[in-house]
Amino acid sequence: MNTIKCSTCGHQNKEGTTICEKCGKPLDNDQQGTLLNMRYDGSSIRSKTKNRSIVDKIWNFFSSVKVGVTLIAIALVASALGTIYPQEMYIPQNVDPALHYRDQYGLSGQIYYQLGFHNLYNSWWYMVLIALIGISIFIVSIDRGVPLYKALKNQAIKRHPNFLKRQKLFGEYTAYQTEDKTRFINNLKKHRYKITEKDGHILAEKGRFSRWGPYVNHLGLIIFLLGTLFRFIPFMYVDDFVWVREGETAVIPSTSQQYYIKNEEFIFETYGNDDEDAIFEEALQNTSGPVPKHFETNAIIYEDVSKDVIGSEPELKEVKSGEIIVNEPLKINGLALYQDSYQLNEFQTMSFKLHETDDEAEEAIVEFTVDLTDPESEYVFDNGYRIELNRFYPEYELNNGEPRSVSNYPRNPGFVFFVYGPDIEEREASFLAIGQNIPSGDNQYKLSLTDFGVRDVSGLKVRKDLTLPIIGLGAFIFMIGVVQGMYWQHRRIWIHQATDRMYIACHTNKNWYGLTKEFEKLIDGTSFTMVRDQEKKNDV
């Protein structure tokens, strides 16, 4: 490796060093008169000195602040683009996205969909972009952080006069008393400066830790980004959903049939039914429909304690019970159950009666009840009548004239019944749904709906996220780093003691205003005048 020899003290400095590591003499003799560049304390930065191999070139690319800022700017624009239209996860579940974007937003919606912007944040290129930012953060931190750390750790106390003269805040003093210097040093101590002295030369320093702020917050970001990657490891992350009907016990998904949940009761309240809601009256009048106030599921969690025999009946033991409320999930064995959604008054049973079509009193010949979650296929009666449930559509709709079921949930049941009886030749068919009762022909008998039972269904999210501690740690470290770097400054004051005079120079990595104010207090009670701001002379 090439080195630069300091002309004053003879120290061999690494190539790229701009301020001698030992005596602090500026090594750029040709730039007399200009202020010193104090970034990284003049130490040698890898990306600024090596540019030979392909590794160097990649390293230099990622360690450039310009590249880093450009990457963030691209991510900014891309993120904003994704909010023009709703993302795929926010459009209705039961529609074809291709059609939805075209129908709702026209041509621009279609282009949006074609470009894949409807799922922008999960696209490969967005992830690559974030990964590039992560790489950039990592490399730039090593490139700058390590030399800066070394330079500050080994900094010389005595600095060359040229070093002081080329600082932004500089003062030269000839007529002063020893007491002035002592007083000044005492003031420095009072302002919590750490003083080191060598042969009358002084380095006063405080807040060096704030220099590590950027590296600490970058570390936090890297931990955070790694944490989000862990989500792709299967056991770290579970995202599932279960509907549980009142009174029903359902297996909790993603637990390998180990846990079951029973919905004891689902409670749903809206605003306006209580005296204490009186203050909301005006607001409630201005909204259409009731505003939900509270909903919760009273649940019991069971564990299957049967020995692992395949096909054996589960043996349920209660392990926990309690309410699942929005903002208050129920946790079991690292798994959390969140109150997510609900379905009120879902049909549970429907009761029918059979009577003669032209009987105005509709006197029942037979009566039966269909359990909609588990309908029987045939209802046989002692008086010789038999009713067959030929077709059952839990959520019925007509699709091009053909009946079909949208889902398996009995939200809008439709039935095709066949009626057999002693005085019926073959069979009589009829179709029943809410508001519909269509006979297949000139039927002698008619089926009528007499009653129905309803219950609520609770929708629960099943979540496990072991990446949370990692992500939380990353965010915490990031915040510490940002505060450390932003709310404190690294201030240094050098005193160079020459035979007939004294030089004072000040440096801070930020907030020069604060340092100037502080210096005014530091020279309090001394004969020293204010240091000059050497940057300002160009303006005047």
Added chain:
Amino acid sequence: MDLLTLSGGLLYTAFVIYLIAVIFFAATIRDKQHEKKFTLMNKLAIGTTILGFIAQVGYFFTRWMASGHAPVSNMFEFVTFFGMMLVLAFIILYFIYRIELLGLFALPVALLIIGYASMYPKEISPLVPSLKSHWLYIHVTTVALGEAILAVSFVAGIIYLIRQINQSRTTAKTTWLEIIMYSICATLGFVIITTIFSSMDYKATFSYVIDEEEMTLDYQLPALFGPENGELTSEGKMEAVFTAPGWLHGAEAPRKLNTLVWSLTVGLLLYLIARVILRKRVAAAIQPLLKKANPELLDEVCYRAVAIGFPVFTLGGLIFAAIWAQEAWNRYWGWDPKEVWALVTFFFYAIFLHLRLSRGWHGEKSAWLAVIGFAIIMFNLIVVNLVLAGLHSYA
């Protein structure tokens, strides 16, 4: 007197006191005394500001007591709170830097924000279950404080730009500065026109059919843009002049467009009147008043506000937000438009800080960035809530 009336009265009081404080701050400019002296006028100005702030804090807590939840849950409450935090941020920075000019600009911005807020429905609204959490207070208040501190950097930036930009001839910079002046006029226009018509109790109802469903839409301003195939059902009110274009989606899009056009028009009128009276660019007219200001100090304030505001915003807008989202919606991040724009804000100020600290973007460049940053915050507050509607749209 019940708490809600008291609360409303306190907010009104705060508004008036802030107005008086602005006059005091204006008087400090005329002060011939040396810049560094803390004169009686200075004490009066900051004292009045603090008094106004106390009155507004009174509004906040009486409303809290009346409703049973912290008043940060709808557009009126949040924007008012944002205005209050802006005053707080100004008070803090005033005691660090002692710049009266900052007050002369920050307080009118705060007044405009509070005025804007009071155009939204002011009744107390009930909380839906997902908002019932202590995180509502923690998250929303921290976000508002962070954004308010960032807004101070905009105020310092705009003073810097008006003082420093060469007004001797028309350039892209002077044009942009005038666009900013015009946006302020348009906001004022919105407040004025809405106040006028709401004091007249103006209400025009249109009925229209969408997806074979009969809908109605109430206008509080005379309809320049009516809904497609809309029919005026209120008597004696103005018929719609134009029809809102069909590609505007959303239930209330025609009304929002109508309000926007009204605000822009009244704003243009205000701006033109100012130009006619001043006979020069608005910024050029303000410039001589800012002679005494120290541009380096303004630049320092502009940066310092970002340095203080950025961590506060990150904590409230991203970290607390994520913790609550995990509790309420069982995912810490869901790419909801509001969340995305908080991330955009974060990215933007990260760029601001990198450019300033590593690439030496000081002075004018950094002041322009502060202005853009504020535009992003306002976009997130207004456009995202009213147009991009997601989980966070309260109004």
